[in-house]
Amino acid sequence: MRLIGAGVPVDHPAQHRRRPERGGLTLRPYFATTARILRQLANDHRSVAMILIVPGAVITLMYFMFQDAPGPPGGLSPFNNACLILLGLLPLVVMFLITSISMQRERVSGTLERILTTPLRRIDLLGGYGTAFSLAAAAQATVACLVAFWALGLSTAGSPGWVFLIAIINATLGVGLGLLCSAFARTEFQAVQFMPLVIVPQLLLCGIIVPRDTMPGWLQWVSDLLPATYALEALQEVARHPALTATAIRDMVIVVGFAAVAMALAAATLRRRTA
Template sequence: MSVTGGRVPDHHPAHHRARGRRGGLSPVPYVATTTRILRQLAGDHRSVAMIVVVPSAIIALMFFMFQDAPRRPGVPSPFDDACLIMLGVFPLVVMFLITSITMQRERASGTLERILTTPLRRLDLLAAYGTAFSIAAAAQATLACVVSFWLLGLDTAGSPALVFVIAIINAVLGVGLGLLCSAFARTEFQAVQFMPLVIVPQLLLCGIIVPRDVLPGWLQWISDVLPASYALEALREVGAHPEMTATAVRDVAVVVGFAVLAMGLAAATLRRRTP
């Protein structure tokens, strides 16, 4: 490599660092950052309770709410339908909140700026956050599914494993949306304020309250471009069919695509510090 006044040999450390910043993930910084995030998260007992304990507690509360509700023959019980919805909604909502707040805290405290002055790249950082919070989401989904299926008697035609997988995918979507929205917030409070803008419309239009096919045409069009609509439809397909249907496969692929897109946009908008 030629420079003014001489050459820098190929084995020079600066040359290797420049080359090392190209291509895919850098394993050592990625693993170290993932470990740091998990350790930091484990030390925040309130966040752990919100991620792992609260969803299962609310599902248990719902079980007692619907315990004496009338049930028509041949129709899923009200608890089965509501619980299946919650197993998809909780990972999306909780991981969006936790991720957006945590990322904004990293930026406001200057931690993000210090991290990005190291060989760790944006891709490594976002992949580490995605991995760490996906592990947390897996813990949430595991406990929630165990409580729902084995303790509270949730009954679905499809495999509980499929419900678990869809819950994890929804959590990754929540992580991606949280990382993306945190780039536009200047405080943790502003990060929370993105929830009514990003999450609430999806919950209103995904078919939980009103079936999508009876919505006005223009609301159906909006619903068709919101990932939560496909996440809920996939869960309902698993609840109604013993095998993975083509509709469920399509819906899962759409949610995964949205998650990847959100992660990519988050990487493109990542700033070192809050202005």
């Protein structure tokens, strides 16, 4: 902006322009954003119940369903197999729903746009959202694993700690996908509608219903592009082998990579207007 005063030109930068974002996280705004989102989650009792109570309740229901079901000789019991699937994929589903709905609520209410007009940088904002929801995901995985291993007797050849870690990684993937998909919705209902598009194909093609090696070749190729495939394979590796295998490590790295890409793409949508 160029002002003319008393015949002397004065250069004055427009105040509404934001400085270019540089560097990494700024701790104070990052922690402030994280704390705000955690307070909002804590005050939303339905979300708290969905995060902490629903997974354990579903696993318990599954236990009674398979309590007297015969298992294959030398293989995992029906409950162990079903419980592992739930521990790995239920956090993905629940955190996708919670994150996409919560983020869309921020957009519709105008909170997100007001925040983006402040000096708070996008990396601090996204880091705060991601950390808050990931902490919620860790709490969910903790409760679910406690119920499964110590209350219901789930057993795996590998350490329960690896199952716990994979559950957190999958929940973090759900957070990233939820943040990303919320950018393309106009209402909370539309955010939920992304679940059949983003989550259901992964559940169908990851090998839960039909073994992947019996699918047509093109479906196997599509399955190879979906993160839930590697999440389930990592859990199966932990269930069958006492030590962590190279396949399990590779699969966890791939899922973390998918989560990181989803977070990065979500960052690019934070300037999107709700109008």
